[in-house]
Amino acid sequence: MDLMEKLTILADSAKYDAACTSSGADRSGRGSAIGSAVSYGICHTFTADGRCVSLLKVLFSNACIYDCKYCVNRVSNHKARRASFTPRELADLTLAFYRRNYIEGLFLSSGVVRSPDHTSELLLETLRLLREEYGFGGYIHVKAIPGADPRLLDAIGLLADRMSVNVELPSSQSLQKLAPDKSKHDILRPMRHIALRRGENREELVRYRRAPKFVPAGQATQMVVGATPESDFQILHLTESLYRSYDLKRVFFSAYIPVGDDRNLPSPDTKPPLLREHRLYQADWLLRFYHFSAGEILDEAHPNFNPVLDPKCNWAVHHMERFPVEIMRAREEELLRVPGIGPKSARRILAARRAGKLDFKAVARLGVVMKRAQYFITCAGKLADGLRVTDEAILRALTSRDAAAILSPPAEQLTLIPEELSMEDVRLCLKA
């Protein structure tokens, strides 16, 4: 099989992996033969579905011995064509792409070939070639293979920038049903191991500046959304506890795209739940950068996201008693709660207000989205001139046209939010 064919098969099998970020590691290229890493990450292109391509994202092999129902590479899928790289082939391809600035590095995952240990050894050999033989200093993200020997994990972790273990599904019941060869224990054990090793490594680095770095860009994970019955609240809660207990850098969500018609799966003509995935990412951002907790965003009584409002706006319209906040005095956490203000504009407000008074024009110049924010802030004690604060005006400002389109067929778009709709109606609707 020629390289073109292999690459096609093994990229095709890897494309459902959501993570393709190259962030978190900072390394000059001067110490290597080729390659550097920058902490903010670099996107090298965007595919037709609008996703960033930063890394050469492939499976090492798709000849998997497991039978996870939601996965195209499951052993029972006899239609799948199988292929495997050799470590040398993959290392050479990575360098050929890297030199031409196509990529930031390699994202290596694999089906389980023969055994988790055997597979991990193949991944380790690829990394060893790249790092030690070719002196490659670019970014490497490796998927840990659940069930592999911890010593192999350690060796890989010293050569990779980021590692991830996929949670796969948001609950252990779902896991049992759809991924019979993987258990919660299998998944959490390597995750725990990597987290502990990273903790030890931080201490080593304090003591010896040149101690080898273990997974310097941290650990990530991913789960499939929409293949199983968990609520958004359960998923978000799991996400939060993963950040807290396993020191994760990122949790990725991937909307389930039908791959087979096992009776445990949604029917094959199900549309991928893209809006739900989008809302989960919005909520994930609120957890990581806006000091929100999962319990503030959703709760037992409202276990699913509002399709029309993003989670931050949704929170704001339910907490109108906290607004408006005064731009010249509000604390950073208060500013971050305002729809239309993000971490960057909040920081700019803090800096700019020390240099002088801010009016609405100034606030807009600092990057605040006034269309949304104007209902929630005052400048020098005053609301924006001529602003009519009515419930429907607020709601209209917070709802995107796309969200409106989801709720109603195009012909009815104009009447989606009737004039007489009161805030009470909105709240009722949101709580429904």
Next chain:
Amino acid sequence: MPESVDVCYLYDGSYDGFLSCVFESYRRRETPAAILPEDAPHPLCPTRPIPSDPALAARVTKGLSEKAGSRTEATVRFAFLTILPDKEMRILAFIRKAMKTGPRILRMMADDTAYPVYRAVAHMREEAHLFTGFLRFSEADGMLYAVIDPKNRVLPLIADHFADRFPRETFLIFDKTHREAMLCRNGEYALIAGEDFTPPPPDRTERETRALWTRFFETLSIAERKNPLCQRTHLPLRYRTYMTEFLSPEKAPPSGGPAQLTGSF
């Protein structure tokens, strides 16, 4: 700003030349009607050619750093590379304001004088950042070549990144908009004003690697999630001119014989 006079300063287009105009404006305690590169279309008002003097430029740089901090000085340097309309006069106004306020200018992000300058610099930084990802090299005879067509003069901003990333390569990046080239060998680089650059035709290895990359790129997209608007938001069409994965083999950029960089160097 001091009294406006009906005179246009003309300078040679270089940064030192511009700073010499700033010095002149301070020395005469006057604000010119415009500061223009010599080759710009001449206005109706009387003109005064200002010779470029590195010593005077250095004095402006030093004064600005001491008074308003090195970050303010860097902002001015970067602002000169941007496409800010009427940039010379706007930067002059910014310098005058910074000399009064000191480093506090950096916090005055919404100020009428400072805001357009900061915005132009931010626009350029964003463009430079995107080019660190979207730029594509081709290989010929062991050397790497790339062509970009940025709006701002981003080459000085991205040069360090690529020199650091490829410490053992010999490569050339040509900015087609500003006819400027970065030549780098073993991590050391120089920026050169060039006239034009013609990339060499791709050899077999190069064509095969491009085909592999294009195939990889196309395979990665998930049909059920197709979203061209989202793709255009992140990767506007104007960046795609020289990107391997968007070139059909027939539409490959023009290439001639062996690589050539013609011009004044």
